[in-house]
Amino acid sequence: MRSYSIEHASGIDALKIVEQEIPAPGPRQLLVRMKAASINYRDLLVVCGNYSRNQPLPLVPLSDGAGEVVAVGEGVTRWKAGDRVASAFFQDWDAGGIGDGAARSALGGALDGVLAEYVVLGERGVVALPRHLSFEEGATLPCAALTAWHALRSGGLVCGQSVLTMGTGGVSVFALQFARAAGARVIATTGTETKMERLRALGASDAINYKSEPNWESKVFELTGRRGVDQVVEVGGAGTLGKSLKAVRAGGHISLIGVLAGGAGEVNPLPAVMKGVRIQGIFVGSREMFDEMNQAIELNAIRPVIDRIFPFDDAPEAYRHMQSGAHFGKVVISIQGRG
């Protein structure tokens, strides 16, 4: 079978296809024929050597995949051949709060990932795909969708509240979709003028260009009647956190997720203190949250927004497209398992 491998994390050109034996599932494991995978911002950091100093190599990249179970190992009771499944980002985070071991079980990081024709996963390391989704759509869920879901849930989102999202990447577009499904108002930013109409078409009440309106936090404040939003899905990091603290209401919630506008830097914590803002770090989510999210996706007939699907052989091109920032939603790689 064919698989991508990163031997030196020196950039996108380091992605190489290798031939390997189809692995056999051990006890409580499944052999999954992968049909599709999707890329997250983190995967760009991994291939460029900017994710972790202790990154094990060689590595099969990507955490997010969907496919069909083709064989089960001894003792597996939850799954059978033919089941449609998606990989869980953390192979070892079932439920409850995040434990110390979760990060050591992340696919495409600590463990080999899913950009391969066949992958062995633990029986607790997959979830059932929502029935109305294709494999390509299902492959977008494990990281970006679950992170957005976890963020909104941790902020206790209820109908009628308001949410601020940033940019039009995977996490933010899912946050927009979930918030709208929950009956919340969404104010979205983007740095790309042509994406504003798409944000409104997905249900954002307002779209703000953060490049042409550098003081966009004041606009968010005005749009909420000078109250501030109830929640911020903060994917910018140190570069936007100060603005998020201005845009959020007193007693509001900020989910700290990403570093798109810079990971390090000084942020004045006083507004958080004086406004009683709750700031919660979010690291993807548990398998239980993933199941819960899939139920909501199915009940609300939510369809992930896929920007483009690339063939397996063109995976490096998919990475480059993601790196360009031109995408809206998710970038997917189709994997046709042979044989």
Ligand SMILES: NC(=O)c1ccc[n+]([C@@H]2O[C@H](COP(=O)([O-])OP(=O)(O)OC[C@H]3O[C@@H](n4cnc5c(N)ncnc54)[C@H](OP(=O)(O)O)[C@@H]3O)[C@@H](O)[C@H]2O)c1
């Ligand atoms: N903590 C976690 O568990 C977790 C999980 C998933 C992702 N993340 C992090 O969350 C962030 C988003 O991930 P993703 O996979 O959704 O990324 P992505 O799909 O690559 O998002 C890229 C988009 O973000 C927007 N953007 C770029 N720079 C920006 C800035 N300075 N301010 C606001 N928006 C900006 C751009 O959209 P426009 O063209 O519309 O401006 C760009 O197209 C990344 O930092 C990632 O590492 C964290």
